[in-house]
Amino acid sequence: MSFMSPSMRPNRNQALPETTERLDFSGSLRRWTGSSNGVWFFVDIAGEAADQIADYAFMRRLEFGRARGFGSVKVMARVGESRWSTSVFPNGDGQWMLPVKAAIRRAEAIADGDLVRGELALI
Template sequence: MFVRFEGEVFRWEARSDSDWYFVAVPVELSTEIREVQTYRRGFGGVRVEATIGGSTWRTSIFPQAGGVYVLPLKRAVRDAEGIAPDAVVLVDLAVLDA
């Protein structure tokens, strides 16, 4: 399964010293992913290959309140693509656990 979406980058606020940034997969796409996903990983994670700009990496998306998955954005990707907090990014996401 392949999806493309735009989303706003946000910082994980559960810890004030956190340097974790994410982008939320829209609700309708999260629902589609949940419907085709056949393998459940720890914490409900789904393995994906993500691309933003010229950066591609493998990671997992994780379910959050509100029925959405969130994609973690590694510092290396944020730096390579010049992604600032609160930026809007275009994400190509290939779901590997479907």
């Protein structure tokens, strides 16, 4: 029995959108503790994948005349069999951060320091 609300559960049946730009990524899962003692987990996306996200974000800024909050880009992410909607965020050094919620970490048995491979659909 799961006590997670439906919006918190990984959606294994949700397909990645067909009409958007897709890219593969890999990076280490890292734990980040905020100033209010909140804990988040992110995969740092670098290299060619990060360049593709930055190009997409730039084109969206040109198209809409402004950036999304915190410079984020909406994505549909897939790691293993889990898929979820989220956003990636620039970290200021050319890389992007993909937040990975607890339900995904549990479903895919990944932990701090693990190499994570997956796919993003930029939406």
